[in-house]
Amino acid sequence: MFFLKDLPSRRMVTGYADRFEGVDPAKVSDALALMRAASVLIRDLESYFAAHGLSQLRFLTLIVIDREPERTSLSVHEIADRLDVSRPVLTRTLQTLHKAGLVTMNANEDDARSKEVSLTKAGSDRLEQVLPGYFAILDRAMSGDGNDLN
Amino acid sequence: MFFLKDLPSRRMVTGYADRFEGVDPAKVSDALALMRAASVLIRDLESYFAAHGLSQLRFLTLIVIDREPERTSLSVHEIADRLDVSRPVLTRTLQTLHKAGLVTMNANEDDARSKEVSLTKAGSDRLEQVLPGYFAILDRAMSGDGNDLN
DNA sequence: CCGATATAGTTACCATGATAACAAAAGGAC
DNA sequence: GTCCTTTTGTTATCATGGTAACTATATCGG
Numbered sequence: 498m499f500f501l502k503d504l505p506s507r508r509m510v511t512g513y514a515d516r517f518e519g520v521d522p523a524k525v526s527d528a529l530a531l532m533r534a535a536s537v538l539i540r541d542l543e544s545y546f547a548a549h550g551l552s553q554l555r556f557l558t559l560i561v562i563d564r565e566p567e568r569t570s571l572s573v574h575e576i577a578d579r580l581d582v583s584r585p586v587l588t589r590t591l592q593t594l595h596k597a598g599l600v601t602m603n604a605n606e607d608d609a610r611s612k613e614v615s616l617t618k619a620g621s622d623r624l625e626q627v628l629p630g631y632f633a634i635l636d637r638a639m640s641g642d643g644n645d646l647n
Numbered sequence: 648m649f650f651l652k653d654l655p656s657r658r659m660v661t662g663y664a665d666r667f668e669g670v671d672p673a674k675v676s677d678a679l680a681l682m683r684a685a686s687v688l689i690r691d692l693e694s695y696f697a698a699h700g701l702s703q704l705r706f707l708t709l710i711v712i713d714r715e716p717e718r719t720s721l722s723v724h725e726i727a728d729r730l731d732v733s734r735p736v737l738t739r740t741l742q743t744l745h746k747a748g749l750v751t752m753n754a755n756e757d758d759a760r761s762k763e764v765s766l767t768k769a770g771s772d773r774l775e776q777v778l779p780g781y782f783a784i785l786d787r788a789m790s791g792d793g794n795d796l797n
Numbered sequence: 798c799c800g801a802t803a804t805a806g807t808t809a810c811c812a813t814g815a816t817a818a819c820a821a822a823a824g825g826a827c
Numbered sequence: 828g829t830c831c832t833t834t835t836g837t838t839a840t841c842a843t844g845g846t847a848a849c850t851a852t853a854t855c856g857g
Contacts, residue, residue, distance in 0.1 A: 498648075498844075499689060500731045501707055509714070513778065520782045521789075528688065528785035535685030536731075538678065539649060543845095552813080557651055564659070574835060581650045581686075583815060588837060590813090610822045610835040628663065632670045635678035639671075648814075702843075724805060733845060738807060740843090760805040760852045801855085808849070815842075823834070 498539070499532035538638045545634055549627050550597065554582065554590050556631070559599065559624050562616050570615040572605065599623055648689070649682035688788045695784055699777050700747065704732065704740050706781070709749065709774050712766050720765040722755065749773055 504526070505513075511522040539553065546552050551559075561579045562571050577587050591614060594600045599620035605611035616624070654676070655663075661672040689703065696702050701709075711729045712721050727737050741764060744750045749770035755761035766774070 498703070499685075499707075500704060501711070502729055502731050505714070514782055517779045517782050520786045524789035525782055525785045527789045531681065531789075532685045532689060535649075535682045536689075539682060539686075553648070554650060554813080557649075561651075564655070572835085577835095579652055581652050584836070585816080585838080586814060608823075608835085612836075629667045632664055632667050632675055635675045636670045639674035639677045639681075704843080722805085727805095734806070735808080735846085736844060758805080758853075762806075799857090801857105802853100803855090804853070805851085806849100807851100809847090810845100811847105812845075813842100814844085815840100817839085817841105819836100819838075821835085821837105823832100825832080826830090827828100 499536045504529050504533060541634055545630055555594055558590055559620055563624055570613040572611045572613055649686045654679050691784055695780055705744055708740055709770055713774055720763040722761045722763055
């Protein structure tokens with residue numbers, strides 16, 4: 498996360514960047530604005546998800562299983578292939594979702610190491626419940642509410 | 648942080664978003680790309696800072712003290728005014744910086760509740776050491792290396 | 798001056814990210 | 828078949844984000 502409330506002015510960035518060769522102050526300013534806008538948005542989303550018993554990662558885990566065509570379950574490593582988090586974090590996230598009754602975890606008949614993760618009805622329902630607000634927050638974030646990315 | 652490796656196609660976003668009124672699929676796609684690009688960049692930066700005994704927040708803390716004109720110290724609450732983190736996190740961050748010898752913390756003569764934080768020589772030196780690479784990473788991130796924001 | 802309130806900073810505790818090291822099963826060389 | 832490596836998932840531990848509740852000091856109304 499990027500926590501600087503007031504980004505440095507273009508002039509200040511230029512002052513710093515001129516000391517280093519090959520650095521374009523405009524790009525630096527853009528990168529700072531990008532990180533700031535995303536950090537604020539991510540925080541908004543986390544807060545929204547928390548109000549619905551989820552987190553960004555728990556939500557994405559549900560989405561990744563739900564959106565898979567022709568499949569009703571994914572193995573843990575298939576979920577890991579789609580999400581850029583460490584395995585231990587995924588293990589814990591799935592345990593949390595399982596305790597909350599949003600996914601089931603069953604043994605894979607062909608591979609005793611592997612586990613198949615499926616959404617429960619409660620899992621699908623939670624996803625449906627959360628999606629409208631999720632899209633609304635994303636839409637609003639890109640609708641010129643002062644993130645300086647427009 | 649936003650962990651989805653492969654963002655949904657515009658078509659898939661449209662499929663979801665069409666079910667909700669007033670949601671512009673293009674904006675949703677932009678928001679997802681924004682979060683993904685920033686998450687990758689922030690991770691790069693954290694890794695860079697870690698290699699120099701810092702973190703993004705410790706770095707920003709040093710920067711806000713350093714860039715203050717006409718001042719050689721800031722109180723903890725002035726730092727908090729500039730950084731969007733909770734007070735306890737700032738307390739711990741300053742303790743870490745203090746243990747590492749990068750800042751000093753002195754009593755304020757006029758207000759016994761307050762503490763004045765200053766950079767040490769080691770703190771300024773660390774900042775100087777880290778800045779070129781920092782700008783280089785930001786510049787490169789905005790130079791069309793596949794973040795789909797161009 | 799004194800009690801109530803506000804401000805500055807900390808401590809305690811929890812959630813969620815990471816890496817390292819592990820157990821168990823599968824797969825491959827021979 | 829047996830050994831070695833790879834794959835799958837977990838546990839243990841740490842770093843860093845958060846909120847709630849606390850202490851201590853300052854400030855303000857009377």
